[in-house]
Amino acid sequence: xxxxxxxGISKEYRSGRGTVKALSDINLSVKRGEFxxxxxxxxxxxxxxxxxxxxxxxxxxxxxxLDGMKVDRVSDDKLSEIRNRYIGFVFQNFHLLQGLDALxxxxxxxxxxxxxxxxxxxxxxxxxxxVGLSDRIHHRPSELSGGEQQRVAxxxxxxxxxxxxxxxxxxxxxxSRTGRAIMELFQKLNTERGITVVMVTHDxxxxxxxxxxxxxxxxxxxxxxxxx
Amino acid sequence: MxxxxxxxxxxxxxxxxxxxxxxxxxxxxIGVASVVSLMGIGEGARLAVxxxxxSLGSNVIVIKAHDAKAEFMPxxxxxxxxxxxxxxxxxxxxxxxxxxxWRRARGQVEIIGVSSDFPELRDHRLVSGRFFxxxxxxxxxxxxxxxxxxxxxxxxxxxPVGQTLTLNGxxxxxxxxxxxxxxxxAESIDDKVVIPYTTALKIAGxxxxxxxxxxxxxxxxxxxxIAHLGRIYRRKLGFDxxxxxxxxxxxQQMPGKEGAEKPVETLPAPQPEDHRKEEKPALxxxxxxxxxxxxxxLVEEADKANRVMTLLLGGxxxxxxxxxxxxxxxxxxxxxxxxxxxxxxxxxxxxxxxxLLLQFLMEAFYLSxxxxxxxxxxxxxxxxxxxxxxxxxxxxxxxxxxAVFVALGCxxxxxxxxxxxxxxxxxxxxxxx
Numbered sequence: 001x002x003x004x005x006x007x008g009i010s011k012e013y014r015s016g017r018g019t020v021k022a023l024s025d026i027n028l029s030v031k032r033g034e035f036x037x038x039x040x041x042x043x044x045x046x047x048x049x050x051x052x053x054x055x056x057x058x059x060x061x062x063x064x065x066l067d068g069m070k071v072d073r074v075s076d077d078k079l080s081e082i083r084n085r086y087i088g089f090v091f092q093n094f095h096l097l098q099g100l101d102a103l104x105x106x107x108x109x110x111x112x113x114x115x116x117x118x119x120x121x122x123x124x125x126x127x128x129x130x131v132g133l134s135d136r137i138h139h140r141p142s143e144l145s146g147g148e149q150q151r152v153a154x155x156x157x158x159x160x161x162x163x164x165x166x167x168x169x170x171x172x173x174x175x176s177r178t179g180r181a182i183m184e185l186f187q188k189l190n191t192e193r194g195i196t197v198v199m200v201t202h203d204x205x206x207x208x209x210x211x212x213x214x215x216x217x218x219x220x221x222x223x224x225x226x227x228x
Numbered sequence: 229m230x231x232x233x234x235x236x237x238x239x240x241x242x243x244x245x246x247x248x249x250x251x252x253x254x255x256x257x258i259g260v261a262s263v264v265s266l267m268g269i270g271e272g273a274r275l276a277v278x279x280x281x282x283s284l285g286s287n288v289i290v291i292k293a294h295d296a297k298a299e300f301m302p303x304x305x306x307x308x309x310x311x312x313x314x315x316x317x318x319x320x321x322x323x324x325x326x327x328x329x330w331r332r333a334r335g336q337v338e339i340i341g342v343s344s345d346f347p348e349l350r351d352h353r354l355v356s357g358r359f360f361x362x363x364x365x366x367x368x369x370x371x372x373x374x375x376x377x378x379x380x381x382x383x384x385x386x387x388p389v390g391q392t393l394t395l396n397g398x399x400x401x402x403x404x405x406x407x408x409x410x411x412x413x414a415e416s417i418d419d420k421v422v423i424p425y426t427t428a429l430k431i432a433g434x435x436x437x438x439x440x441x442x443x444x445x446x447x448x449x450x451x452x453x454i455a456h457l458g459r460i461y462r463r464k465l466g467f468d469x470x471x472x473x474x475x476x477x478x479x480q481q482m483p484g485k486e487g488a489e490k491p492v493e494t495l496p497a498p499q500p501e502d503h504r505k506e507e508k509p510a511l512x513x514x515x516x517x518x519x520x521x522x523x524x525x526l527v528e529e530a531d532k533a534n535r536v537m538t539l540l541l542g543g544x545x546x547x548x549x550x551x552x553x554x555x556x557x558x559x560x561x562x563x564x565x566x567x568x569x570x571x572x573x574x575x576x577x578x579x580x581x582x583x584l585l586l587q588f589l590m591e592a593f594y595l596s597x598x599x600x601x602x603x604x605x606x607x608x609x610x611x612x613x614x615x616x617x618x619x620x621x622x623x624x625x626x627x628x629x630x631a632v633f634v635a636l637g638c639x640x641x642x643x644x645x646x647x648x649x650x651x652x653x654x655x656x657x658x659x660x661x
Contacts, residue, residue: 056656056659076581077581080581083575091659095576096573109577112583
């Protein structure tokens with residue numbers, strides 16, 4: 001069963017002098033439960049691809065099916081809903097809200113889903129426990145280490161019970177040991193919970209935590225490599 | 229549900245940056261406070277003037293002669309009641325001074341001589357005893373009604389009714405004490421002694437009076453009476469009554485007329501047409517010799533003038549309120565720029581545009597709401613402070629309502645644009661920051 005299916009996706013940006021083609025004719029499908037790493041040099045379009053997959057951005061042309069739904073042309077609000085229901089995000093620089101403690105940050109997606117306070121708190125605590133942060137629930141991001149902050153971000157993605165977690169350079173701001181611990185966490189979520197993971201990285205070692213590596217160059221898929 | 233969360237998150241937005249929020253609130257608060265206190269001063273001044281006029285009695289018309297030759301016989305007051313319909317009470321007024329002796333103490337007091345209609349005419353009750361009667365007036369009785377301050381001072385609070393005092397050496401029986409009117413009210417009647425006008429004329433050594441008071445049954449009757457009175461006195465001074473009335477307003481003024489006969493009971497015959505024409509320039513240059521004033525109109529005019537003043541003050545204050553509102557917009561716009569990342573995260577996590585619109589709008593609303601509340605408190609405090617330094621400012625509910633309404637309105641109005649901007653940021657771009 002294909003969870004993601006991109007057919008002939010391209011993305012152009014209008015810039016000062018003309019249009020910049022960030023993605024051209026991408027065909028990619030990801031099955032439920034896969035762990036895919038997207039690699040490529042900077043400017044190769046990997047973040048743009050991730051944004052399209054994450055419904056943060058619309059493709060210029062092409063068709064995109066997420067869990068069988070055609071989502072390339074749906075409304076802004078519908079995209080918000082899709083992101084809220086299906087997709088968990090983990091960013092390089094964590095993107096936690098500084099004013100909220102760990103629990104508050106993790107609760108956030110559930111707020112937009114309209115879930116009541118008690119239920120939200122229970123699920124947020126569970127998610128924080130799953131990433132090993134049950135003793136940091138009331139710490140603010142500024143009181144947490146980089147690794148801990150990224151765990152909060154992962155918990156925030158987990159709490160949504162997403163079909164898909166998208167990670168954009170999740171270890172980019174972390175030292176290699178912490179980075180490996182984070183990658184192990186992703187791997188665990190992938191194998192134990194069956195969550196599909198699509199990750200963008202330029203770090204070959206981190207990419208190898210996935211079972212498939214997609215290499216991008218100049219907005220096109222250059223090669224795909226399956227690991228063990 | 230959605231509103232509740234937006235409200236919650238908006239509150240977080242306020243709390244997260246206390247300095248920024250505090251300064252914004254302060255801006256609005258200063259605006260609201262200045263509206264409340266400045267309008268309070270204006271309104272206070274207005275009420276003070278209105279109260280002062282009202283303390284002179286309602287529907288009262290004052291007829292005053294500014295020239296000794298134009299003075300009135302005291303009996304004219306009574307006659308006016310019969311001649312002019314709609315008039316209920318009348319009194320000649322004699323103002324003079326006398327040396328008062330009470331036991332061993334003595335001092336100058338202001339005397340006011342009136343008819344027995346005085347209490348009804350001036351809407352003035354007595355705290356003890358009763359007012360002198362028509363009979364007292366006719367008999368030129370040596371009776372006195374004391375203003376509240378004098379009455380209360382004589383026996384240290386006990387009623388002095390029945391006691392005697394002397395005015396210019398003649399003994400007077402105290403028959404009543406007037407109710408308190410307050411400092412400066414009703415021509416400071418609290419510090420005066422009221423006696424029959426007949427008796428007062430004797431003290432003053434006069435036969436005529438320069439002032440008459442009449443009271444009409446109603447405001448409407450007062451308007452009609454004043455026109456009638458105008459005709460009467462114009463004719464009496466020898467004018468053509470068919471001539472257009474100067475100004476045509478409620479207050480009728482009769483320009484002096486060179487060589488005008490001293491008015492007597494019998495009206496002088498109108499003078500030949502040509503003679504009057506010849507005199508015309510002198511008429512216009514001459515000062516008023518009789519004025520007839522409807523106190524109602526004075527109240528209205530003073531009220532109007534002060535209302536303009538209040539509005540002006542309010543307008544000035546409103547500008548500062550507007551500036552406070554712009555401050556909200558400014559801060560909110562900065563907040564939107566500053567928090568683009570946050571907006572992106574929220575969008576990524578599933579916030580819809582409406583959620584963000586609501587959140588930022590509510591944040592602006594909170595800031596203006598807190599500003600309005602703080603400002604009202606500051607304004608009330610300001611009014612009290614002004615009053616401590618001798619102003620008569622009042623806390624006007626209208627000013628508070630207007631200020632709060634405008635502040636909240638500004639908050640919402642100036643919050644809409646930043647909120648819309650916030651909601652319109654595409655999530656990808658927001659996340660890139």
